[in-house]
Amino acid sequence: MILSCENLGWSVKNKAIVSNVSLQVETGEMLGLIGPNGSGKSTLLRMLAGVRAPASGTVKLADSPMSSLRQRDIACKLALVEQHADTEDRITVRDAVELGRTPFLSALRPWQGEDDQIVNRALDAVDLRGFGDRIWNTLSGGERQRVQIARALAQQPEILLLDEPTNHLDIRHQLAILHLVRGLPITSVIALHDLNQALMCDRICVLQDGQIVALGAPSEILTVQRLRNTFGVCGHFITDPYDGTPVIRFHSAHKES
Amino acid sequence: MTAVDLPRRRSTARNGWYWAVIAPPILLGALVAGTALGETPIPWEIVVQVLCNKLLGTEYPVDRIDAGIIWNYRLARAVVAASCGAGLALSGVVLQALLRNALADPYLLGISAGASTGAVAVAVIGLGGGVISMSAGAFIGAMCAFGFVALLAHVAGGGTGLRAAGVIILAGIAGSQLFNALTAFLIAKSANAEQARGIMFWLLGNLSGVRWSDTVSVVPAALLGIVACLANARALDAFTFGADSAASLGISVKRTQFSLIGVAALVTAVMVSITGSIGFVGLVIPHAMRMIVGTRHRALVPASALAGAVFLIAADVLSRVILPGQVLPIGVVTALIGAPVFAVILIARKANT
Numbered sequence: 004m005i006l007s008c009e010n011l012g013w014s015v016k017n018k019a020i021v022s023n024v025s026l027q028v029e030t031g032e033m034l035g036l037i038g039p040n041g042s043g044k045s046t047l048l049r050m051l052a053g054v055r056a057p058a059s060g061t062v063k064l065a066d067s068p069m070s071s072l073r074q075r076d077i078a079c080k081l082a083l084v085e086q087h088a089d090t091e092d093r094i095t096v097r098d099a100v101e102l103g104r105t106p107f108l109s110a111l112r113p114w115q116g117e118d119d120q121i122v123n124r125a126l127d128a129v130d131l132r133g134f135g136d137r138i139w140n141t142l143s144g145g146e147r148q149r150v151q152i153a154r155a156l157a158q159q160p161e162i163l164l165l166d167e168p169t170n171h172l173d174i175r176h177q178l179a180i181l182h183l184v185r186g187l188p189i190t191s192v193i194a195l196h197d198l199n200q201a202l203m204c205d206r207i208c209v210l211q212d213g214q215i216v217a218l219g220a221p222s223e224i225l226t227v228q229r230l231r232n233t234f235g236v237c238g239h240f241i242t243d244p245y246d247g248t249p250v251i252r253f254h255s256a257h258k259e260s
Numbered sequence: 261m262t263a264v265d266l267p268r269r270r271s272t273a274r275n276g277w278y279w280a281v282i283a284p285p286i287l288l289g290a291l292v293a294g295t296a297l298g299e300t301p302i303p304w305e306i307v308v309q310v311l312c313n314k315l316l317g318t319e320y321p322v323d324r325i326d327a328g329i330i331w332n333y334r335l336a337r338a339v340v341a342a343s344c345g346a347g348l349a350l351s352g353v354v355l356q357a358l359l360r361n362a363l364a365d366p367y368l369l370g371i372s373a374g375a376s377t378g379a380v381a382v383a384v385i386g387l388g389g390g391v392i393s394m395s396a397g398a399f400i401g402a403m404c405a406f407g408f409v410a411l412l413a414h415v416a417g418g419g420t421g422l423r424a425a426g427v428i429i430l431a432g433i434a435g436s437q438l439f440n441a442l443t444a445f446l447i448a449k450s451a452n453a454e455q456a457r458g459i460m461f462w463l464l465g466n467l468s469g470v471r472w473s474d475t476v477s478v479v480p481a482a483l484l485g486i487v488a489c490l491a492n493a494r495a496l497d498a499f500t501f502g503a504d505s506a507a508s509l510g511i512s513v514k515r516t517q518f519s520l521i522g523v524a525a526l527v528t529a530v531m532v533s534i535t536g537s538i539g540f541v542g543l544v545i546p547h548a549m550r551m552i553v554g555t556r557h558r559a560l561v562p563a564s565a566l567a568g569a570v571f572l573i574a575a576d577v578l579s580r581v582i583l584p585g586q587v588l589p590i591g592v593v594t595a596l597i598g599a600p601v602f603a604v605i606l607i608a609r610k611a612n613t
């Protein structure tokens with residue numbers, strides 16, 4: 004197991020935002036993180052990424068406590084795509100993606116041709132070839148999201164954490180990104196809102212009010228009961244006649260009676 | 261194939277050698293021009309001859325009085341102006357990058373307010389019993405004010421990212437107001453009209469009394485700023501998408517913010533203590549250079565240092581020639597030029613999007 008946490012907690016003014024989260028991410032898996040708005044997905048991902056220090060508990064990266072690792076060493080292994088990363092700077096797409104090489108560079112290891120190739124491949128992977136000269140504030144929301152994903156890919160991480168990466172994307176790019184992440188030979192944790200997309204994951208972790216309420220294979224976790232209790236919706240599973248996979252069809256917001 | 265030739269083209273400005281080659285001649289040219297120009301222009305050949313006599317040991321025959329004015333007065337002044345411009349511009353670069361605020365300038369941290377309090381305490385109240393100079397008083401005041409702002413930000417702060425940056429800015433406003441009030445109180449309580457006018461002149465930024473002895477502090481301060489910024493150019497880049505993003509790129513955010521903001525404060529305090537608070541350099545130069553060389557600090561840092569130096573030398577020349585028989589405070593010149601330029605930059609930025 005490559006990334007794990009134990010009894011993780013974080014709170015604001017005595018209000019627990021995340022509490023008592025213990026989780027082991029298996030090497031190579033794609034772990035979906037789902038839960039309603041405000042359930043603590045982003046907060047948990049930030050702690051797992053070592054960007055925010057947990058108030059209680061520990062995060063372990065390859066068996067060493069995150070707090071004992073240098074920030075740079077963490078960044079060489081793990082990349083985070085934040086939910087809202089924005090800037091007022093007029094940075095070009097290529098420069099933004101090049102930031103992903105930051106943890107590997109130093110006075111002794113300057114920028115090399117190899118880095119240019121890594122950046123080119125990252126741009127290709129998110130379908131942004133030819134966008135290199137575009138300025139950040141001229142991009143659409145979906146294009147910005149893909150720039151951030153390319154930046155994370157340029158880090159060549161062993162673990163990729165993505166916070167609602169498909170949010171602003173059109174359906175083609177949503178599927179492209181999900182299949183891209185699925186196809187990468189790395190471990191990934193991905194916060195998702197679309198429950199049908201979450202079905203693509205190897206395992207799913209359901210957060211509610213900052214706590215894990217279910218963890219396991221999608222077919223075991225996502226049930227009609229779960230849809231009602233955690234997400235407050237009525238939905239049913241139907242089978243896709245094309246390939247026989249399950250699909251969730253939502254009927255209405257669940258009303259308390 | 262843009263994807264292939266693009267990196268090569270951009271790399272010219274980002275290559276360290278590029279700046280190492282173009283900066284010295286431009287700076288030297290600006291220094292010679294800043295020395296030659298003035299209310300009584302001195303031919304530049306004479307300036308060069310005096311410089312050669314002094315620096316290279318040549319023996320061109322030049323007028324003793326001309327030589328004295330050139331070497332002791334104008335050149336010292338141009339060197340201080342250049343150092344000050346470079347230091348203030350770099351402080352602006354650092355604060356804008358780390359606080360993620362386009363309006364951040366070197367005086368944001370209460371430094372100029374503290375410097376004026378210190379200067380007034382020495383000049384008007386006689387603090388230090390004549391042992392410490394007005395410059396030393398200004399420096400002590402500036403560091404006290406920065407200490408106060410940093411402490412307040414630390415106590416009120418917590419968290420990373422925009423919140424922490426916002427807290428520093430608010431603490432800076434509170435600190436500036438407090439020390440400005442102290443200054444006003446001291447002046448109202450003790451200063452006579454003559455002293456008040458002198459203080460006013462000093463607060464607006466002024467290079468009149470500058471001599472070679474002043475370069476002992478401002479030149480190292482400017483060099484410190486340049487070295488610290490160049491060494492941390494990648495870290496400054498990594499803050500483009502905020503502190504959390506910098507952390508996820510492997511930057512130790514707290515350490516970088518602490519050390520670089522500390523350097524910016526120190527550099528600004530040294531400059532302010534010698535020249536008073538010259539406004540607009542730290543705000544306008546970094547923005548103008550971003551439009552020309554882009555946002556990456558490998559290019560932005562040397563470009564801003566060079567442009568800041570040249571700009572202040574030019575502003576100093578203007579301050580000496582604009583009103584015949586009178587010297588305008590250089591801060592008035594930088595504001596008169598800086599404010600419209602800043603407006604143009606704002607509009608141009610909008611037009612480009």
Ligand SMILES: Nc1ncnc2c1ncn2[C@@H]1O[C@H](COP(=O)(O)OP(=O)(O)O)[C@@H](O)[C@H]1O
Nearest residue numbers: 015020038039040041042043044045046047419
């Ligand atoms: N710095 C903060 N201060 C106050 N409240 C916060 C802070 N960060 C997160 N929260 C709150 O914590 C809850 C969980 O936030 P978040 O982790 O972003 O949820 P999710 O990503 O699942 O939508 C939300 O109710 C949010 O308002």
Ligand SMILES: [Mg+2]
Nearest residue numbers: 044045086166
């Ligand atoms: Mg979120």
